[in-house]
Amino acid sequence: MAAKKRKTTTKKADDVLHIGIDLGTSRSAIAASNGKRNWVESYVGWPKDFVARKMLGKEILFGEEALKNRLSVQLVRPLENGVIREGTDRDVEAVKELLHHLIGLVEPGENQKIHAAVGVPAEALRVNKLAIRDTVREYADALMIVSEPFAVAYGQGALNNALVIDIGAGTVDFCIMHGTMPGEEDQRTLTTGGDYVDRQLLGRLTERFPAASFNQTQVRHFKEQYGFVGKTNGRVKVSVPVEGKPVEHDITDAVQQTCGSIIAPIVEATIDLIARYDPEFQDQVKRNIFLAGGGSQIRGIITELEDALKEYGSFKVAAVDDPLFAGADGALALAQDMPQEYWDEMG
């Protein structure tokens, strides 16, 4: 019966473009079945006025370009702390534009149908799921949304006895996989993601170097470039202007302490989540922990996490290969694996 149904509804491969999207707080990525992949910073900017529009020559800017021209645009980062920021029309519109832009980047054929699987922060899926679905629907013929850590797990083939920890900008999402679709009880969300680290780091640096002019964007770049936990062999020195003159500042301790502050909550949530399962299952999960998201790139984080978890048993933590695209790739794999009859219901 199912096979017959599938036969009548299956499209030719070229008729449908499967895409996987990772709609992230900080960066959004897309992977398509035509082999194209791309990503963009999750910023949307509308020129503030006629002059700005004329100068920029665009009605709307995305990602790094929007960020660079932030003084000339109304800059919106629509997802904050893992949810559509304030639920305002502007935020929803920004999500729509961002998705439209992303889909354009993989160049779907003119008459190709788009079947999209979209990974969103677990918190967004919980709080804004209908809004997000409505937002995406405009640009896809059929779509499914899933939580981001689940998309990563699917892409990694970590479907059973595994824990994915997605350290994103807005949130840190945990998802236990045990061979079935994870439920809310299998997931946790912390708000100590990258943005939290940025704010903490900015606070520490401003306090430590009151004369220097640090800003949030700059601090984020420092974190991404120099972020580490645990021991370090060298010092982190950056040049920041003081009264107009470039001055070198040693920010090693601030970076170390701030990045290290995310370890304890991650350990606590990990133990809390795993402890709910059977001991036998716990042991398997402990050896199958995957770190994803930008935070997985913090130097030393795997060692530090394993050390911190040591008192609870033997843990094996690994980072996914391609964190920037792990969510999008996973969502794409899911989109491609999804039976056609399921897609038919999702239009």
Place this chain on the structure above:
Amino acid sequence: MKLERPATREDRNEILRGVYEENLRIVRNEQRPRTRIVRFVRAPATRWTGRVALAALALLVIFGGVQLVREIQAPEARAAGTEEDAAARIAREFDAGAAAQAASASIAGVFDLEVRTIVLDPGHGGYDPGTTGRAGTREKDITLDVARRLRRRLDAYGAFDVLMTREDDRKVHLRERVAFAREQRADLFVSIHVNALPDTAVTSVETYYFGLTEDERTLRSAARENVGSELSNAEFRDALDRAGETMKFQESKQLATSIQSTLFRSIRQVNADARDWGAKSGPFVVLLGVEVPSVLAEIAVLSNPTEESRLNDPAHRERLAGALEAGILAYLRGPLSESMESATHYGSQEEKDDD
């Protein structure tokens, strides 16, 4: 690190079907069935206050079951003719066993009492700003904002009627708040406040519930009734009333403990120095008047300048709302389903034996 796709094709198909079904639910705006959460079916005839008698009777069944099992397990003890009164023994048994469990779990969960209407009570408002921080942040604004965020979060489940005692910046008297909760037939009542402390360096979290002391006499009376020690109508009514008090007290305490736990954990993530002042009873009029599980959460401390600064960050207020949401849901999920199953099993055993 790519795995070798250890899951079977069946696993994969199962997961894909799960994704599909989850999305169907989203499209239809349905709630995903969650494990161990009380059912949210509105049944006006058997709402909280009206269910006290049912719950008390169920308590009696549990006591009887405990007693029965105890007697089955230890007939020799019975034969030995202990001088201890049976009722007292059951009471002791209950105190040591079921009550100990109940202290860490929800009776509402045990009896599968529904929670449908949640009333959120943003403290202060209008000409009453509550406490004010050094930078001018007013408690009334914070409580209203957090309550709105919490309502949005709870609304997203589609399973609750979430109401607020005030929707905007206006003064609502305590008696009006209580009356509102009663009129709306609230099942849970959560009052949101922000603290002010003489020591401005201190940040703390505390959650209050109203209650006097745990009335063990209520439980003992019920135990005695179960083993055949007859109570007069008046005594039975008294026992029911006190059972109701105990349930409200216990449920409020449980709800407060749950909220306190999630709230503190959440705040500790951004402030390692925050102090956990725990869930505790306090003489708050607004809690006294409400007949259902009710708590008053002091979600932050406005007298601390750093905390005040955090409270002006929407993300932090969202975090607080998330913590309150998690506390409420953790309470509703109640880990005692299994215990109830055990209790029910005891009851079944009794019936079987009677047969």
